[in-house]
Amino acid sequence: MHVLSVSSLKGGVGKTTVALGLASAAFAQGLKTLVVDLDPQCDATTGLGAVGEFKNNVASVLKNPKHNVVSASIVSSTWGKVATGSVDVLVGSPRSIHHDTPHPTVRQTWKLEEALHTVEKEYDLVIIDTPPSINALTRTAWVASDRVLIVTEPGIFSVVAADRAIRALEEVREAITKRVRPLGILINRHRAASKEQDFRVQELKDMFPELLIPDYLDERAHLQQTQGAARPIHTWPGDGAAEIADFFTALLKRALDSFAEPNDEVVQEKPKEKRKFFRRHKRGKKGPELVTIETAIEELGEDLIGDEPIEEFAENGQLATEQWSEPAWNDDETSAKQNEVSTQTGSWNFKLEIEKPEGEN
Numbered sequence: 510m511h512v513l514s515v516s517s518l519k520g521g522v523g524k525t526t527v528a529l530g531l532a533s534a535a536f537a538q539g540l541k542t543l544v545v546d547l548d549p550q551c552d553a554t555t556g557l558g559a560v561g562e563f564k565n566n567v568a569s570v571l572k573n574p575k576h577n578v579v580s581a582s583i584v585s586s587t588w589g590k591v592a593t594g595s596v597d598v599l600v601g602s603p604r605s606i607h608h609d610t611p612h613p614t615v616r617q618t619w620k621l622e623e624a625l626h627t628v629e630k631e632y633d634l635v636i637i638d639t640p641p642s643i644n645a646l647t648r649t650a651w652v653a654s655d656r657v658l659i660v661t662e663p664g665i666f667s668v669v670a671a672d673r674a675i676r677a678l679e680e681v682r683e684a685i686t687k688r689v690r691p692l693g694i695l696i697n698r699h700r701a702a703s704k705e706q707d708f709r710v711q712e713l714k715d716m717f718p719e720l721l722i723p724d725y726l727d728e729r730a731h732l733q734q735t736q737g738a739a740r741p742i743h744t745w746p747g748d749g750a751a752e753i754a755d756f757f758t759a760l761l762k763r764a765l766d767s768f769a770e771p772n773d774e775v776v777q778e779k780p781k782e783k784r785k786f787f788r789r790h791k792r793g794k795k796g797p798e799l800v801t802i803e804t805a806i807e808e809l810g811e812d813l814i815g816d817e818p819i820e821e822f823a824e825n826g827q828l829a830t831e832q833w834s835e836p837a838w839n840d841d842e843t844s845a846k847q848n849e850v851s852t853q854t855g856s857w858n859f860k861l862e863i864e865k866p867e868g869e870n
């Protein structure tokens with residue numbers, strides 16, 4: 510199973526359109542596909558024909574990412590009625606806004622990954638439609654993803670917005686997981702005969718020579734029609750629709766090819782003896798994975814533990830900084846306290862949870 514997030518900092522640039530276009534391409538190819546609607550506006554859910562009140566939804570999943578909750582929150586899209594194939598949707602909810610906190614804990618940012626781990630065998634591809642921001646929900650999506658596609662319009666602030674998105678993604682890579690990588694920056698609503706747009710496209714090309722996807726998605730009314738009809742673009746009649754369908758087929762191929770590339774940065778370490786552990790759930794693992802505190806610190810950045818060397822920290826079993834003055838495992842309870850730490854970017858904080866390995870006092 511591979512996971513792709515479709516994101517942008519700006520609203521209305523076409524995230525949902527692109528997420529659904531890709532879902533349509535996957536549908537046409539017979540891939541078992543799940544669309545996760547993380548946006549509290551729930552447009553992807555609507556576009557997939559899942560209209561109504563859902564007791565279980567993405568907000569329930571983020572609260573409790575257990576298999577039964579995840580399964581109860583997934584419904585089939587109505588796309589299966591117009592052609593063979595199936596796309597499911599993890600239904601969105603306005604209540605997911607309560608999970609869009611500015612200071613998510615590390616455990617919170619792994620919640621969707623935990624949830625997807627429970628349905629790993631059931632899908633080939635997961636596409637996550639994210640809200641127009643880089644708050645907790647989008648970061649939760651990125652932590653669960655293999656690739657992130659950044660969507661932009663060729664407008665005046667597009668370079669700045671794309672740059673901020675790429676930098677925020679790099680921050681998540683540095684701080685939490687090296688698995689996620691940008692798939693690229695996609696220009697949407699491209700109009701061939703616009704001088705202003707040509708200028709903006711050139712700006713994006715200059716700024717992101719490697720990341721800018723060379724094929725642009727044109728401004729096309731068909732896209733709005735298919736969304737209104739809750740139908741996949743690949744089943745829409747006419748040459749215009751077929752052209753857009755081909756565009757999304759090629760974009761999906763780009764994603765699938767990218768998933769297949771090896772990622773040398775993801776190192777699998779075995780926990781050493783007498784180390785403190787950091788618990789996280791990941792796809793591809795049976796149970797929660799324990800990594801050494803050193804690995805956790807590596808992932809969270811060394812800045813987090815102040816100037817003192819890690820060895821000393823590990824030896825006396827205490828955290829070195831003022832922020833972490835209360836050693837988590839001095840607490841009577843087995844489960845650790847949370848300590849808020851800054852990633853030094855000023856834009857968001859993590860909380861690190863540390864658990865005592867079994868048998869250690």
Ligand SMILES: Nc1ncnc2c1ncn2[C@@H]1O[C@H](COP(=O)(O)OP(=O)(O)OP(=O)(O)O)[C@@H](O)[C@H]1O
Pocket residue numbers: 519520521522523524525526527548550552640641697698699726727728729730732733736
């Ligand atoms: N290439 C396109 N051609 C024509 N219309 C488009 C195109 N891309 C998007 N649209 C239309 O623009 C509007 C906004 O697109 P969409 O909802 O996909 O953006 P979004 O980034 O998901 O927005 P939000 O930030 O609100 O979630 C929709 O009405 C959609 O149909």
Ligand SMILES: [Mg+2]
Pocket residue numbers: 524525526548552553638
């Ligand atoms: Mg949207």
